Amino acid sequence: MRTRVHTVRTGKMFSIAQKTQWETLYFSSVPARLIKHPCKENIALYLGQQLFLTRNNFQSSLFPFSIPTSLQVGIPEVSSAHFAGSVLVLVVNQKVYIYDYEAGSWNASTGIKYPVSHISGDNCCYSEHPFCLEISNFVFAYLYGDEISQTSIYFSNTQGYKFQKYVHERQAELVGSLGGIFYFHSVSQVGLLLFNHGKAKFWYSDHPLNRSFGVPFDYNGTLDVLITPGQKGILILWFEKSLLISRNAGQLVYPVRVQVGYSTVYSSISEANISIHSVAANENELAVLTQENNLYYGNLGILKNLLINLVRQDVWSQEAVLMFTGLGMLEVLTPVLDLTFLSFDFQKYSVNIQAVLMNAKLQVHICKVELLQGEFENKMYVIDMNSKLELTALMIPRPGMSPVPLTTVSNPHSLGFQAIIYEDGNTYNGNAKYRLNISLRQQQHLGRADPNFTSSIKRPTMSTITLDIANKEISCVDLKPLTALVSVGCDLKKKIVVQKEISACSKGILDAVALEDNYTYIIEKEAYDPNFQGQRATEDLVVHYPYEKLGCPLLVYYDDPWKPVVELWWEGNFQEVIEVEAEYVLLEINGLFTYTYSLTAGTAGCKSQPQNWTTVMETVGKKEPFVWHRKNYVSCHDANSDTPLKWPKAPYQILGGPTENKVIFDQRNGIYIFYISIVDPYYSYCRLYTTFSVYVHGAFPLITPWEEVITFLLMVFILLSLWLAYMIPKLLHTELGHRVRGFWVSLCKRCRKSCACFRHK
Helix, strand or coil: CCCCEEEEEECCCCCHHHHHHEECCEHEEEEEEEEECCCCCCEEEEEEECCEEEECCCCCEEEEEEEEEHHCCCEEEEEEEEEEECEEEEEEEEEEECCCCCCCCCEEEEECCCCCEEEECCCCCCCCCHHHHHHHHHHEEEECCCCCCCEEEEECCCCCCCCEECCCCCCCCCCCCEEEEEEHHHHHHEEEEECCCCCCEEEECCCCCCCCCCCCCCCCCCCEEECCCCCCCCCEEEEECCEEECCCCCCCEEEEEECCCCCEEEEEHHHHCCCEEEEEEECCCEEEECCCEEEEEEECCCCCCEEEEECCCCCCCCEEEEEEEECCCCEEEEEEECCCCEEEEEEEEEHHHHHHHHHHCCCCCCCEEEEEECCEEEEEEEEECEEEEEEEEEEEEEECCCCCCEEEEEECCEEEEEEEEEEEEEECCEEEEEEEEEEEEEECCCCCCCCCCCCCCCEEEEEEEEECCCCCCCCCCCCCEEEEEEECCCCCCCEEECCCCECCCCCCCCHHHHHCCEEEEECCCHHHHHCCCCCCCCEEEEEEEHHHHHHCEEEEEECCEECCEEEEEECEEEECCCCCEEEEEECCCECCCCEEEEEEEEECCCECCCCCCCHHHHHHHHCCCCCCCCCCCCCCCCCCCCCCCCCCCCCCCCCCCCCCEEEEECCCCCEEEEEEEECCCCCCCCEEEEEEEEEEEEECCHHHHHHHHHHHHHHHHHHHHHHHHHHHHHHHHCCCHHHHHHHHHHHHHHHHHHHHHHHHH
């Protein structure tokens, strides 16, 4: 069945008692519009003289959509709407409101101080990965047509609940009026559409696209901008007399060609002299309903941008809209009022595109491919820095035909690829099978990109890879492109672990049972600073040892320069030792400062003054160990005029990387609990950090100054005694010794005589 007209009606069991407390919304523009949720196929919003929100694809009768009078919206005029995840965001009377259709609750947005007319956003449907889900949180609000240099633009990362002012780079210098602002996730850019004197162009937020505007194009009316689902960067820009398409987020914009009859092709909608009434698009298809009762269809392939006239039926009305309900399934939807129940039924004109295209009168060429499939279709992948991704696909052409598969990425500035196709030697129903191997890496790691190709590979980005057939026939309705989302960013399955081959427990220095039993230890006040500034505290610190988290401490001898061996793990499996490759920092979390480093800024070869924990904490404004990471790390091995090398003897506190820096412990035994953070911005997009413990042993107790004096005097006395014991017997055998001995003998005799005289008396 090619086409079918039917009306959806359901039993009317609605309760209308509360409707006196609600205001019916209406759409401010004509003709009517329809917005489908890109991820939830049964949810859609119809915007016309009445609004209808459906959760079953208009398979039941509905009351007009309304808003509580308690929100005091004034005139209930809707000028723009957008699905952001599980909520519907609407501009009502130049203010933004949120309707949670799952909870059935309304909220007024906050943070917007000036009137707005439009909102924009996108959704990611590929995965439950946080990076994908986060896309639906981003919403822009703006006043269409306002002077771009002075207008107020608002941005929300909370699905529209709370906005803040957004200032686009060099916005004050731009000339023209605001036609829209959009977050193009496929190229990791914010794109601002401005128009002036019949021309429009996009201006982008980040390098390298911010070097110049997108290519200007004609702008002869109020364009609606439709971001197609799938994160491919495909935009549909249209109004009554114009239909434009961009496949790279507005950098290049082309008119859509129109085929009428067997072979007549017009270069644009205006040349074909037709008037657009409604437009619908999904990830692969485009459809147009005209005021002349014509229905046009085209695919959103990689190269072609052609519409073909399908059928001419009496389906047009001012309230009619187009809607894709599935692959190759199209409906013309019109609400019909039921006067008895004051609700609305929906008349649906259904079109099976594949069946219509089989009409010989259309002279559509047969599809050259029987099968195109890949395991990566509609999935999301993560490529961390220095990583790569391997994908495979299968293509089976029709006998005697040689189609050319074509692979593209939406953001070549961040993601590059290599593709190899080969015949795998097998057949399918007598047809040869072809395998396609696709290898993906960051563009700058492929060795072919200029270093200035991107502003910085430190910034995570996103890209979409699409595999399609070049110059695919319009009859390939069921042969949709294979698309996958690739996040060039943090792989959340990664973590770091400090290697612990020798522990204090395995050597019998500490007892694991005692550590597990609420073990505490004391840090003397002379050895720690709670503010991490290296100043002694005012009292000793009692620390509870978290054995369940840290286990038994790593054993380190105090007199050996030391640095930890850091391992990278992925999904619980060991990947590599990273202590040589990446730069990282350590900090004792209780403020112990009884350690230093083997290198100074000068001996480490710094060209500028290196960062340290003190300077980082002062910059961030927080006194805690978690403030130094890859996003704020600045290498001292790069010349920096803002921080010249003034103190070359300052300790160099970065380990790993190009230096052999190590930790030197003071003469102190005890437990150290270290926080370790990978600060190297070129190792991973993740904030890789952990905590681990060390037990330092082998240090003799420190001696006080008084103890040193007493020890010195005692040693002098002992040495003198030994010297005298050796020298006196030896001297007695010399002439001097005899005279000395005679003197003492004579002296003793005199003493005896004197003592005897005293006794007689």
